[in-house]
Amino acid sequence: MTKLGLQIPSFTYPGIRTAELFDVVARQAREADSSGFDTVLVMDHFYQLPQIGDPSENMLECYTLLSALARETERVKLSSLVTGNTYRNPAVLAKTVTTLDVVSGGRAMLGIGAGWFEMEHEAFGIEFGTFTDRFEKLEESLQIIGPLLRGERSSLDGKWYTVKDAMNHPAPIGDVPIMIGGSGEKKTLRMVAQYANESNLICDDSEIAHKLDVLAGHCDALGRNRSEITVSKQKNVCIAPTHDEARGDMLAFFDRRGMDTSSMSDDDLAPFLGLITWGDPSEIGEHFSDLLSAHDGLDGFTINTIPNGHIAGRVELLGQTLAPLLA
Template sequence: MTIRMGYQIPNFSYPGGPAQIFPTVIAQARAAEAAGFDTVLLMDHFYQLPGIGKPDEPMLECYTALGALATATERVQLSALVTGNTYRNPAILAKTVTTLDVVSGGRAVLGIGAGWYALEHNAFGLEFGTFTDRFDRLAEALDIIASMLHGEHSTHDGARYRTDDAFNEPRVRDNLPIMLGGGGEKKTFGLAARYADHLNIICDPADLPRKLDALAARCDEAGRDRATLETSFLTFVIVDEDEQNARRLQREIVLNSGTDLDTLSEEQRAQATARHFVGTPDQVAEQLRTRVLDVGVDGVLLNLVGNGHQPGTIELAGAAVSAALAG
């Protein structure tokens, strides 16, 4: 597995109403495939997230949608960025992602994290617990899931989960990759060093050098060669052939989440837009290269919250990422 160039679809508020949502998702996935992206990813949430929109904005169930995308694409890997571990029994999740792998002809990636969105848990009657509780559950879940994805039988008697000789058939391979997502330098990175093929690092770009140092330390502690754990960084790309149009769209996106950039101090504005990569394709490529790739991260995952559904935008973003990766 290699994820160097991923396209995430986090927003389903499109013109035309509910009937046009999935045709628009399919069009984006196919455009990403044609533009050279190696992976298409969906969020695993039930409500839209703060910072992107309001909770009652459209949100598709992740694995149902990924299964449908498997039949609409040919080459791209398919993944959640990332599955909330608290939303599903881990053995059933192993079965779900393996079925996606079968349906897609070996293109599934299990992206997984501890879960964090309290509103969804409360609304759907799911146990949320403390930060420590959620990571204890994730550690147990990974023990079960990794065994089942690798063709082994799982027997686990833990504080949170139990399996008794659970197995997983059919499978098209015994090395379905696991991607962890998060920024926790001890818990998340420690679990990634033990279980993951890929780590998607969540942080501000300025923090990446420290995060990579912490990841190297966790790999040393686990007796793992750091070079065997691939990394990526999730970026919010706002790209247009006209820089001023891109800057205008950035203001609209931030305003939709409740913040007016024009009312902020320079320091506040920098903090609110730290994960934004904005401008023409050439400008975005330079930002990705200097702020992410030159630091030592292997790949870029991006979303186009404001205009990814508009024809031609994914192609511009793909050109930017390809140029950044080419150096």
């Protein structure tokens, strides 16, 4: 289960050429593997997301990358956060995740969601459909994928997908957990209660308690034991050995995004600095300790280190800071 996951969502680093790119990504994964993270995750997108960078920035295909990271790590589970269901046939996705499990020695996890980034669907010629379409597809996919990941045959004559006595050999080495990402109350969290082992919440910290209550309500309605489901919260973090270094890493990130932070007042900068949890180890540790104390039923976090994860030692420092809180 995911108590402390590192998501690597960005592949555009200052001064790093394409030929050097994987080395920087692999170093982050190795630092996570050795410092207390239990999972390494990458996004399943084809264009960079607008809240992180420009669509033309680097984006690596997630399952090829995860398979490569399997050879760079020894302990962490490996997953997308999360697979866009619209991109792949569900039976083929089950085969892909099973292969990741085999090449990683039993460390695969399936993170999955309905898909939402319309721009890349249109650009790649992938049907986007309506909100309802995408969630209907996700539910049918879960019905197909679940048996295949358990080593069973799978059949479904659905509205969107049809499989006939599909087999998956070899079966995964062990149990492959299914994580559903998102925090929609009517559809997403209900599907977590019905089909998943893990939930990854994407919401404001102020909404965590309510989302946990909604999930518990769905579990009660379905007869599911809520304690069987691990819940993590996605967070954006910038850690450095000192407060001033962390602030410097934040400002450098904003400057790379086209801002001129040297000309901005503290009041002007405050809304941007508030978008990410940043600071030295004591500040970061206190923030996460407070969140855990405030929310019974929150098991852990998936963390993006967008501003400075590429800097050697930053991921390691974060793992050393947070892993003891989640032990």
